[in-house]
Amino acid sequence: MKQTTSDSATSSWRTVVKDWSGDKQTFDMPWGKLMMWIFLLGDTFIFSIFLTGYMNVRMSAVDSWPNASEVFALTIAGHHIPLLLIAIMTFILITSSGTMAMAVNYGYQGDKSKAVKLMVLTAILGASFVGMQAFEWTKLIVDEGIRPWGNPFGTAQFGASFFMITGFHGLHVSAGVIYLLIIAKKVSAGDYDNEGLQIIEITGLYWHFVDLVWVFIFAFFYLW
Amino acid sequence: MNKTSSETGATQQHPISLYLKVWGLLFVLSTLSYMVDYMQLQGALRWTLILIFMFLKAGFIISIFMHLSWERLAVKLLLYLPPIAILLFILMMALEGDFTHLSRLTWFTSA
Numbered sequence: 001m002k003q004t005t006s007d008s009a010t011s012s013w014r015t016v017v018k019d020w021s022g023d024k025q026t027f028d029m030p031w032g033k034l035m036m037w038i039f040l041l042g043d044t045f046i047f048s049i050f051l052t053g054y055m056n057v058r059m060s061a062v063d064s065w066p067n068a069s070e071v072f073a074l075t076i077a078g079h080h081i082p083l084l085l086i087a088i089m090t091f092i093l094i095t096s097s098g099t100m101a102m103a104v105n106y107g108y109q110g111d112k113s114k115a116v117k118l119m120v121l122t123a124i125l126g127a128s129f130v131g132m133q134a135f136e137w138t139k140l141i142v143d144e145g146i147r148p149w150g151n152p153f154g155t156a157q158f159g160a161s162f163f164m165i166t167g168f169h170g171l172h173v174s175a176g177v178i179y180l181l182i183i184a185k186k187v188s189a190g191d192y193d194n195e196g197l198q199i200i201e202i203t204g205l206y207w208h209f210v211d212l213v214w215v216f217i218f219a220f221f222y223l224w
Numbered sequence: 225m226n227k228t229s230s231e232t233g234a235t236q237q238h239p240i241s242l243y244l245k246v247w248g249l250l251f252v253l254s255t256l257s258y259m260v261d262y263m264q265l266q267g268a269l270r271w272t273l274i275l276i277f278m279f280l281k282a283g284f285i286i287s288i289f290m291h292l293s294w295e296r297l298a299v300k301l302l303l304y305l306p307p308i309a310i311l312l313f314i315l316m317m318a319l320e321g322d323f324t325h326l327s328r329l330t331w332f333t334s335a
Binding site: 012013015016019020026027028029037041044045048049052053055056057058059060061062069082083087090091094095097098100101102104105108109201204205208209211212215216218219222223224 | 243244246251258277288290295298301307310317320321329333
């Protein structure tokens with residue numbers, strides 16, 4: 001049989017028909033992993049609605065939207081550097097995604113102690129992200145006087161959008177840190193020795209999703 | 225790169241070098257999108273670059289880190305089809321926001 005791209009496309013559509021019509025479980029994965037995907041799909045809708053709401057108030061505003069590059073700038077040793085803290089937070093979150101991916105990998109290789117260490121490292125990076133966010137919020141609230149109902153820089157809805165979106169994301173990171181630590185403890189205690197270490201991949205899905213959401217927040221809120 | 229895994233959907237086994245490469249790429253892409261702001265690029269160029277870097281980063285995270293590119297098509301459809309509703313909603317809210325903006329300019333500005 002000739003292997004062309006259209007052939008392989010047809011055959012992957014055939015797998016869809018087979019998966020849905022066969023006398024078997026539709027999605028060939030552990031239930032915990034499927035449920036995590038469904039949860040993340042729901043979470044995608046929540047974050048999308050927040051970002052869409054932000055887009056809507058920003059588009060309909062008559063006065064000027066605060067310039068994120070200025071609002072989130074830091075002055076270090078006399079140098080005015082735009083978005084510095086946000087850039088560092090972005091790199092930390094990406095790094096934590098990398099360590100998480102490696103934890104999943106070592107888990108499947110059966111190297112439990114390396115997997116646990118990498119999960120703890122991921123949690124530490126996540127916690128430092130939340131710490132920096134707390135610092136950022138403090139600076140904006142105490143020094144800059146930004147409130148959900150108004151701010152000195154421009155459109156009043158800036159604060160509401162900002163605290164809602166980054167707050168909900170920060171909540172996800174905090175929950176992720178706790179989740180990671182609990183799973184790391186259970187993995188190292190040997191709770192999953194019989195069923196295998198799929199659980200690390202499931203935890204990883206959640207963690208990568210948190211990183212994924214940050215990619216969109218970074219682009220739409222900070223860079224726009 | 226590595227096709228030994230997942231036709232069965234069992235476990236996701238890929239060489240660690242793949243993750244390190246993607247990790248590096250994400251760093252580069254983040255640096256580039258930060259540079260867009262740092263260089264104060266404006267207008268169409270700014271948002272084109274921001275969106276390109278954003279979608280590349282999102283794509284790498286979803287397909288490699290979350291292993292979606294090795295999942296079966298049924299799983300991909302489960303995850304890719306529902307967000308079409310989000311895109312429609314974004315479009316509707318963009319139209320609505322534009323309308324509100326014009327109404328405010330027409331009726332509610334004193335200048």
